[in-house]
Each structure stands twice: as structure tokens, then as C-alpha cells.
Amino acid sequence: MPRIELSAGPVDYLDTGGDGPVLVLTHGLPMNETQWRKVVPLLRGYRCVLPTLPLGGHRTPMHADADLTQQGLARLLAEFLERLDLRDVTVVMNDWGGPQFLVAEGRTERVARLVFVACEAFDNFPPGSAKGLARLLRIPGGPRLAVWLFGRKWFRQSRQAYGALSLHGVPDEVMRDWFEPLSRDANVLRDFVKFATSAPKRARLLELSERLREFDRPVLVVWADKDKLMPRAHGRRLADLFPDSRLVEIASSGTLIPEDQPERLTEVLTGFLAETGAVPADGVSGR
Template sequence: MPEIELSAGTVSYQDSGGDGPVLVLLHGLTMDGSVWRKVVPGLGEYRVVRPTLPLGSHRGPMHPDADLSLRGLALLVGEFLAALDLEDVTLVLNDWGGAQVLLSEGKAERVGKLVLVACEAFDNYPPGLPGRLIALAARTPGGLAGMMKLSGLRLFRRGAGAWGWMSKRPVPDAVMDEWFRPAKESAEIRRDIAKYGLSLPSKAGLLELSERMRSFDRPVLVVWAKEDKLMPREHGRRLAELFPDGRLVEVEDSYTLVPEDQPELLVRLLREFVPVTAVR
């Protein structure tokens, strides 16, 4: 994969290239761009860019002094868009919702449209029981190392309250092996995860950040899974109502990872929301 040097460190990414409308697809904690592997083939006429954010599945650690807080990572997304000179981007989030802070900070000038797919929102950081367990592990000496040692177990990957709540359909073991390997093998990668997990704002601070997003007046599509175990169903409605040009679509037969559970539907929704013939 190509790499680009940003202020926090080296970020790798996948880029389909081409002259079509630009979609930047973001992933969640201890995942990488392969979470979109079922979606990308249906977007052949678009330029699809998938950075590997420093959220635990990145292959090389960030600088020791890198700001990997919620705000720091959101600004890093903005820096990534600028470094690749991407304009009028459709920014697509799933699971991790932190890039919404770009809107709160008034730094979304390169974002033409926003798609929020079953992601963290309002005060739901980190989300649900799995998120709380990661936060607890980050605060406990050796906690993240212990958690990563368990990552190969079936109970960890498909158990209720663990990764089994991420998708209704099992993610292939080979894919999950690659997601968990960096944090399992590298103390520096675990350090990066801990920096993020230990720096989340208070619930009041998170709600304030959400309220400041109202100023984003460009089109927003909210795609929410009705059966989601981690992202409250009411958050989808609240997000759509928060934005002046927001629209909600609820999805059947899916948990948080809609790109895993309902990829064909998600492709159709993206193509409707960002027509290939759109003026760029």
C-alpha cells in the first residue's frame, strides 16, 4: 500500500484512483480498510480511498508524541485529505465516529458530503460493552496485551458482548487475524490504542462537540442498523435531525458492521447519494 507522512507518523492507504467522485472510507478500532472489502467492488466508477488510521490495526506505530486523542485523530483525517489534495470528498464513517469532530472544529472544508453508517455518536464513546472493556484494558497495566492474547479465541470473535455484537455474519478468520496482529505483536501499537482510549472527553464534552456539528449544512446520509447492539437506534434519528440536510435510512438484518452484513444495500445507498454523474 502507498504511504504518506503526516504529523503523527506514517499512514498507509489504499487508493483505487480514477476521475470519479471521491469516497474516503474510514474504519473502526482494531480494524483497517478491509472492513469495506465487500463494498469497494461495487464502486468501480468512483475513486475510493481507504486510509489505515492509527486505531490499532496500523502496521507501524505513530510518533511517541503524536496526538491520538479523539480530536487529534479527527484532525489527522483532515490532514490526510489535505495531503492527498482531495476535494469535495464524501466522507464515510462506520463504527468509529471520531471524524465527526472535523465538523465540530470547523475543519471540514474538503468534505462535500457525509455518510454516517452505524457509528459512535453523541456521548456513545466508546460504544457498548466491548468499548468499555477496551477502555478498561487501556487503563489497566498489561490489560491491552492480555486482551489481544484472547483475540484468537472463538468466544472473543463471536461471543455475545464481544466481537459477536459487531456483525451478524462472521468476519473471516484470515481478515480478523490481520486486524488483531499489530496490537497483538507490538507494544507500541498498543500504546497508540491506549493514548486514544485514555483521552476521550467527558460525556458532557462529547455532547457539546455533537451540538457544534449543526453548522455543517451539506448533505448527510445516516445509515443505521435496526438491530445494532452497540449504537442506539435513536442515535440514527437524532443524527439525521441534527443536520439541516440530513436523511436517515434504517437497515434490516445487520449489526454495526453494515459493510459486512449488508454490503450490496450499502453500495446502492452510496451510489444513490453520490451519483457518478455528479458535478465535482
């Protein structure tokens, strides 16, 4: 897997290559590029770039002084786009909603479109039961207890933990891959704790959300009908913020729509891309 050295540290990424429009797909906490493993093969004619950002599933730690706040990660993503010279990018986020802070940071010069797929928004940082995880990580011994819990299948797959993200379930070998770096490298765990405990206060989050109105390019909002973590009303609220947006709700899915409904998500995504001028290189979108 290619790796690029950024100001905060090394970032691994998957790049399918090709001459098609560029899609940058981000992931959740503490996931990696495999979050999109069912969708990427369906995106024929598009160049898919998937950075493994330092949200805990990254395989190599960041520098000790790296800014891993929500806005710091948004700036890191902007630097990633710049260093790879990616232009007219469609940024697609799922679960983690941090890429939206590119707007507040004034770093959307390379972004042609935003796609929100069942992700954190408004004051829902961190969402649902993840608030309890953030509290645990702040207490002495909490990070090690979290790692111990992540190492147990019964916890990983619990509907009160990561099992809540997918209506149909994430294969446990995929989940183990997400959590393995935390148990292997104390500095990856350090990065995870820094990020997971960095959510801004509610007033600041709502202030940052208002800045989204400044983004005047096409926006797609895709929400799930059975999501336990991302309030259903947030989909409509997000879509209403933008002058050029559309909302699609997907049935029979939890937060991880790429896991639960990859074909339907691909259909919606490629339709939006074609409608807004991002025609695939082979002239055929989707499967």
C-alpha cells in the same frame, strides 16, 4: 500499499484511483481497510481512498508524542485529505464516529458530504462493551491481557466482544489481520491504548455533537435494525441535527453494515451520491 508521512507518523492507504468523485472510507477499532472489502468493488466510477488510521490495526506505529485523541485523529484525517489534495470529498464512517469531529475542529473545507454508517455518536464513545475494554486498558497489565484475549478465536468471535459487530459474522482470517499488529509491535499497542482510553467526558461529547448543526452540506445517515452497540434512536437524532440530511435504516444488519449488507449499503450510498451531484465517472452507480 502507498504510505504518506503525516505530522503524527506514517499512514498507509488504499487508493483505487480514477477520475470519479472521491470517497474517503474510515474504519473501526482496531480494524483496517478490509472493513470495506465487500463494498469497494461495487463502487464503480468512484475513487475510493481508505486510510488505515492509528486505531490499533495500523501496521506501523505513530510517533511517540502523537495526539491520538478523538479530536487529534480528526485533525490527522484532515491533514491526510490536505496532503493528498483530495477535494469535494465524501467522508464515510462506520463503527468509529470520530470523522464527525472534523466539524468541531473547523476542518471541513475539503468535505462535500458526510455519511454516518452505524457509528458512535453523541455520548456513545466508546460504545457498549467497548467501555469495558477501555477500563481494562487503563489498569496495569491490562493491555497485554487484551492482546492475549484478541489472540483467541473464542474471544474475537464472542457475541460479548467483536462478534457483536456483525449479525452474519466476520471471517476469522479478517479479524486476525485486524488484531495482528497489536501483538507484533509494542508501539502499535501503545497507540491503541492511547486512542482507546481517550474518549472525552459525556458533557464534552454532547457539546461537540451540537457543533454538527454547523455542517450545511448533504448528510446521509444509515443505521442498522439489529445493532447492539449503536442505539437505534441515534440514527434519527443525528439526521435531525443537519439542515440537509436523510435517514435510511437497513434490515438484517449489525454495526458492520459493510459486512452484513454490502449490496444494500452500496445501493443507498450511490443513490445519495447521485442525488447530491457526485455522479460516477462511468455514469453508472453501484454494481
